[in-house]
Amino acid sequence: MVTLEEISQLLYGAGEEMLGWQGTQDELIELAAKMFPGKAFCIVRQWILINLTVTSAEKDKLTTLGLLPATLFAHEIVLDSKGRFQPSMWVRSNFGVSFSQGCMFETKSTVYLLLGAGREKRLALALLFR
Template sequence: MVTLDEISQLFYGAGEDAPGWQGSQEDLISLAAKEFPGKPFCVVKQWILIDLIVTAEEKDKLTKLGLLPATLYAHEVVLDSQGRFQPNMWVRSNFGVSSTEYMFETKSTVYLLLGDGVRKKAELSTVFSFRA
């Protein structure tokens, strides 16, 4: 069972500083449109890139499905291109399929990482224990 302490550490505990986009939101959206034409995007701030702690078997399963053992949590949605998430809401992505310095891609969305964030490790059960 996931404890409140585990969730608290994920949200507020120490992590490794991770650089995000420092330019304008419009420039980041333009860059995403060039790299992922037509793909829905979600601009986020105060984000945490989470490297999932998984077993070798779980990692193999994810790899076979073309997924990374990683996900993204953001304390603040700035703009969602499809209106799924309202500004100031939090969001947790599904498993990633690719990741660059300023973008985290899932099968359905490219999350645009506005401003600096944090990189952390967490158990799979902890990350997927909370829902909107």
């Protein structure tokens, strides 16, 4: 069972700082449109890139499915291109399929655009689903 302390550490504890996108929001949208034409995007702030600790069997399964052992949590949605999420809500993504430019976390359906500074943390896969 996951404790309140573990959840608190994941959401609010220290992690390795990452810079994310440092330019304007419009420049980030333009870059995403070039790299992922037609794909839905979600701009987020106060984000956490969660690299999952997986067994070799779990890694093999994810690789077979074309997935990374990583997910994203963001405390604040700035803009969702499809209107699925309202500004200021939080979001946790599905598994990633790519991470590029240090600011674009892609899942099968969405590219999360990481605005400003965020954190990178590690978490056991088993804890993610508890």
